[in-house]
Amino acid sequence: MILYDYVLSASCYKVRLMAALLGQSLTLHTVNFHPAREHKSADMLALNPKGTLPVLLDGETVLTDSADILRYLTRDAPEWRGDDDPWLALAADLNESLGMARLHDILQYDVDIDAARAAGVKQLRKLEAHMTAQRFDGHLFLTGAVPALADIACFPNVSLAPDGGVSLDTYPSLRLWMRAIRSLPGFIEMPGIHRLHELEFPE
Amino acid sequence: MSRSINDYWYPVGLLSGIDAPHATLLLGADITVGRTHSAYWVTDAAGKALPTIKRFGHLWTCPGTPMDDLFTIPEADTAGRQLVDVGSVRVKCSPLRAVENFLDIAHFPFVHTDILGAEPHTEVARYNVDIREDANEVWATKVKFFQPQAAKSAEGGITTEYMYRVASPTCAVLYKTCPPRPGEWDVITLFVQPLNEEWCEVWPWMALYDDDSTMAEMVSFQQLIFMQDRSILENQIPTKLPLDPGMEVPTQADLTSIAYRRWLKKIGYTYGAQLVAA
Amino acid sequence: MDWVAVGLCEDVPARTVVPRRVQNTDLAIWCSTAGVFHAWGDRCPHRGMRLSHGFVRGETLSCIYHGWTYDGDGACVSIPAHPDLTPPKSICAAQYACRVQDGTIWVALQPTQAAVPELGARRAIRSLAVQLSAETLATRLKQPFGPVITLGGAHDIALAVQPSTDTDCLLHAFAAPDQDRKAVSLALEHLRDELEAAA
Ligand SMILES: N[C@@H](CCC(=O)N[C@@H](CS)C(=O)NCC(=O)O)C(=O)O
Ligand code: FES
Ligand SMILES: [Fe+2]
Numbered sequence: 001m002i003l004y005d006y007v008l009s010a011s012c013y014k015v016r017l018m019a020a021l022l023g024q025s026l027t028l029h030t031v032n033f034h035p036a037r038e039h040k041s042a043d044m045l046a047l048n049p050k051g052t053l054p055v056l057l058d059g060e061t062v063l064t065d066s067a068d069i070l071r072y073l074t075r076d077a078p079e080w081r082g083d084d085d086p087w088l089a090l091a092a093d094l095n096e097s098l099g100m101a102r103l104h105d106i107l108q109y110d111v112d113i114d115a116a117r118a119a120g121v122k123q124l125r126k127l128e129a130h131m132t133a134q135r136f137d138g139h140l141f142l143t144g145a146v147p148a149l150a151d152i153a154c155f156p157n158v159s160l161a162p163d164g165g166v167s168l169d170t171y172p173s174l175r176l177w178m179r180a181i182r183s184l185p186g187f188i189e190m191p192g193i194h195r196l197h198e199l200e201f202p203e
Numbered sequence: 204m205s206r207s208i209n210d211y212w213y214p215v216g217l218l219s220g221i222d223a224p225h226a227t228l229l230l231g232a233d234i235t236v237g238r239t240h241s242a243y244w245v246t247d248a249a250g251k252a253l254p255t256i257k258r259f260g261h262l263w264t265c266p267g268t269p270m271d272d273l274f275t276i277p278e279a280d281t282a283g284r285q286l287v288d289v290g291s292v293r294v295k296c297s298p299l300r301a302v303e304n305f306l307d308i309a310h311f312p313f314v315h316t317d318i319l320g321a322e323p324h325t326e327v328a329r330y331n332v333d334i335r336e337d338a339n340e341v342w343a344t345k346v347k348f349f350q351p352q353a354a355k356s357a358e359g360g361i362t363t364e365y366m367y368r369v370a371s372p373t374c375a376v377l378y379k380t381c382p383p384r385p386g387e388w389d390v391i392t393l394f395v396q397p398l399n400e401e402w403c404e405v406w407p408w409m410a411l412y413d414d415d416s417t418m419a420e421m422v423s424f425q426q427l428i429f430m431q432d433r434s435i436l437e438n439q440i441p442t443k444l445p446l447d448p449g450m451e452v453p454t455q456a457d458l459t460s461i462a463y464r465r466w467l468k469k470i471g472y473t474y475g476a477q478l479v480a481a
Numbered sequence: 482m483d484w485v486a487v488g489l490c491e492d493v494p495a496r497t498v499v500p501r502r503v504q505n506t507d508l509a510i511w512c513s514t515a516g517v518f519h520a521w522g523d524r525c526p527h528r529g530m531r532l533s534h535g536f537v538r539g540e541t542l543s544c545i546y547h548g549w550t551y552d553g554d555g556a557c558v559s560i561p562a563h564p565d566l567t568p569p570k571s572i573c574a575a576q577y578a579c580r581v582q583d584g585t586i587w588v589a590l591q592p593t594q595a596a597v598p599e600l601g602a603r604r605a606i607r608s609l610a611v612q613l614s615a616e617t618l619a620t621r622l623k624q625p626f627g628p629v630i631t632l633g634g635a636h637d638i639a640l641a642v643q644p645s646t647d648t649d650c651l652l653h654a655f656a657a658p659d660q661d662r663k664a665v666s667l668a669l670e671h672l673r674d675e676l677e678a679a680a
Contacts, residue, residue: 007423008430032419034426035220035290106292106433129670132607136662162434165295169500170610170651172492179497191430195316197536197543198496309547309562325548325561435546439529440507452526452572456547456562 001026004047004055006033008106010099010156011066012054013190014091018073018152020188022080034107067092070149080149087142087150094123094157101164102157113165120166124158124174131173140180147184155181159193208474209267211371214394214406215245216262217288228398229266230474236262259408260288261394274340274370278378279390279410287409287418289425291396294405296436297475298373298397299444299467301405304432305375305393306367306459308348314431317351324349324360327456334466341369341466343459367459372472373397384412391425400475401442405429443477450477483595484580484587485628486641486653487520489605493586498542500533502645506590508577509533513540517553520588522575525549526557532574542574585641585653598629600639603655606665610651611673615644618652621676636660636668 001019003026005012019026031053032038040051048055048064056063056072063069067088074080097119103109104116127142134142142150159178161168168175181187182196189195213229216236224237233248245253245264256263256273263273279286294301304310309327311320330346346365366378366388373395378388390410395403407425416424445451446468453461467476487501487510498511500523507523509532517540523531530546537543541558543550549572550559557572578589582597584605589595611618619626619642632638637657644650652673656665 007427030417030419030423032422034422035217035288036419036422038419105295106430108293125670128609129666132666133663136666162437169502170608170645172488172499172608175499176492176494176497191427192434194314194431194434194545197313197316197545198538307547312561313545313548322548322561323564326564327562434534435530438531438534440524440531441529445529451528454527454560454563454566456560 002029002057003027004029004031004039004044004053004057006031006039006053008191009033009053010102010160011052011095013156013193014066014152015054015056015069015073016190017156017188018070018149021147021152021184021186022073022077023186024073067153070153074149079146080152082143082148082150084149084153088153090123090127091153091157094120094154097123098157098161098164098166101166102160103164105164117164117166120161120164124161124166124168124171127154127158128171128174131177135173135176140177142177147181151177151181156190156193163192206270206470207267208372208472210265210270211373212256212263212265212269212273213373214261214396215264216243217290217406218243218257218260218262219288220290221262227396227404228402229264230397231399232266234264234266236264259392259394260286261406261408274374276370276376276390276392276410278388281387283412284390284410285413285418285421287411287421287425289407289409289422289429291404291406292426292429292433293398293402294433294436295402295442296439297401297443298395298403299475300436300439300442301395301403302369302373302375302393303444303460303463304436305377306343306369306463307457308346308365309456310435311348311350314435315428318428319350320348321351321360324351329455330458332458332462334462334469339470341367341459341462343367343462346459369463369466372467372470372474373403381412383414387412389413397475403475441477443475446473446476446478483591483593483628484589484597485643486585486598487588487643487651488586489608489653490518490581490584490586491605492608493518496537498533498535498537500531501588501643501651502649503588503590504644505646507531507533508588509535509542510579510586510588511537511542513537513553515540518579518581518586519553519555520577520579520586521551521555522577524575526572526574583655598641600629600641600655601631601637602658603637603639604658606638606654606656606662606669608651608653609669609673610645610649612649612677614647615642615650618642618650618676621679636665638665638668 005028056069100111101116104111104113139145141147221238235246243262253264312322312325332343344366350363351360364380368376376392381387381389392408394406485503493512501508509521509523523533525544534545535543541550548561551574552558555574555576557568580587583600587597624630630640639655641653
């Protein structure tokens with residue numbers, strides 16, 4: 001499997017993280033998204049007319065949306081699947097709010113920044129309420145006691161919210177949820193989401 | 204000796220990226236950067252043209268009276284190097300904090316874990332630092348650090364040697380030993396455009412000997428490293444760089460930072476600095 | 482204010498650190514491996530990095546930037562760049578008084594003889610942020626301004642108010658022990674919506 005990848009993309013990271021947790025190997029094809037805008041080059045547009053990343057290539061299969069790619073990677077891993085569609089829709093909304101706020105603050109994307117952040121805060125509050133209820137039932141993850149595709153789809157843009165000027169200080173349940181994901185065997189980091197250094201010295 | 208902050212050269216864009224007029228900030232003032240055919244230009248808020256220089260793949264400007272030429276990096280001109288336009292990243296921090304972080308190696312094991320450093324190899328051996336009066340630059344030499352994966356070609360860990368050079372208050376250059384070419388130095392720079400005292404646009408640029416990596420891979424590597432630093436830089440208190448001793452606690456590993464702060468004070472460059480302990 | 486609630490113990494389990502703000506003072510609240518809570522200024526003495534981004538190992542908190550490590554008394558015990566150096570005693574993180582009572586972490590920014598406020602026979606429900614100053618919050622609730630606001634009602638809710646900034650506070654909510662936590666949590670969401678909307 002070849003992943004056309006950009007190291008700072010939350011959507012590409014979803015795919016890298018999912019594959020890592022599943023123990024699947026990806027061949028990364030690094031795209032110069034910034035500053036060269038290679039995702040809009042003729043070659044990349046031929047592969048994905050939308051001109052976005054990530055793009056996954058597996059033999060004849062070409063997938064151009066991170067939600068489709070996550071479904072594809074987990075097609076033989078039912079333990080990661082559930083009622084995924086609402087969560088994947090939420091993940092797409094998070095990419096439009098927190099994700100765009102981040103691209104605005106880092107790479108100067110033309111975004112209504114106040115609206116993007118306000119929408120992000122609304123979604124974070126909803127997620128926090130949900131995760132709080134999950135914890136009342138003794139669950140660490142969005143859909144139960146074990147991690148699922150839903151968690152991996154939502155985790156990147158939530159964790160990277162501070163990159164776009166949205167604080168995560170006052171979401172205790174989301175913080176514990178993010179920590180639970182960062183503790184998973186096989187977890188990989190990306191810039192802005194570092195590993196748990198405390199785990200290097202388990203007690 | 205002391206000159207105005209307006210009299211230095213600052214990076215304002217990548218030559219390969221300047222096209223339609225682009226409004227930005229320099230030292231808190233509005234400027235516009237653009238290109239008409241092959242002529243690059245910068246204007247201030249009143250529409251007055253500012254002086255420009257094209258160098259290191261970037262366009263540079265000076266909002267005051269440039270007192271001398273922009274510094275040069277002779278090593279970067281040697282043949283066979285890949286010149287890497289890394290692009291820019293905006294950071295909510297003092298431009299001086301961004302430069303100081305670039306001069307620091309002690310954070311490698313914790314911030315760039317398993318790439319530029321790793322526990323337990325955290326020791327920073329003594330190195331040399333001097334303020335070169337002739338060139339008006341700060342230099343750190345014989346800086347050595349253990350790196351788990353210093354380069355793609357490196358098998359296992361090696362000790363890498365660095366030299367650091369502060370060539371202007373918001374621009375630093377590092378020279379790093381280059382495994383495929385013993386005796387040569389890779390050149391990695393950090394050019395900082397101060398948007399205001401607490402907000403900057405950072406333009407890393409590199410001149411590397413690397414025949415294995417694609418341009419996209421070299422860009423990606425540097426963006427990865429710098430974005431790991433960004434989450435540190437946006438969370439230092441205070442946002443501005445304290446120049447007076449007392450507020451922070453340097454050790455021997457921080458000799459470059461000490462010299463940088465001392466030099467800024469000496470030349471009177473206090474934009475982005477905090478002078479009195481709050 | 483004497484004692485201010487800054488969080489529920491269950492939200493800061495062993496080996497975690499969280500950022501909190503009390504009247505514009507930034508704090509790092511952390512819980513050691515043995516379960517001891519600490520409230521420190523959120524600033525590493527070395528280069529000013531927020532300690533709340535750091536990591537807990539054993540009974541120490543380490544800074545994420547250069548790994549300087551502080552023991553339970555706030556004293557720096559390790560500087561990784563100089564492994565053989567014993568750090569001078571003068572290098573110390575700022576510490577605040579910190580108590581645990583009713584499953585809640587309480588902090589006093591100034592030395593105080595006052596007792597930690599009582600929450601009655603209630604149990605902790607959750608913390609939630611409100612975009613209102615503590616004063617405005619009390620006014621809108623038609624309650625006297627103070628560290629604990631008792632709302633009563635069907636759930637017998639009490640709110641420990643953490644004034645974060647001039648525009649924000651964090652509420653730590655408690656309710657009668659027989660109440661369903663999910664139901665109370667939902668009621669709190671609605672209450673927040675009403676309070677923030679009531680301009
Ligand atoms: N629906 C896409 C969205 C991914 C996305 O936003 N990708 C960004 C990079 S982070 C992109 O390619 N943007 C380029 C553009 O929109 O032109 C997915 O999740 O796969
Ligand atoms: S700033 Fe905390 S260890 Fe350097
Ligand atoms: Fe760094």
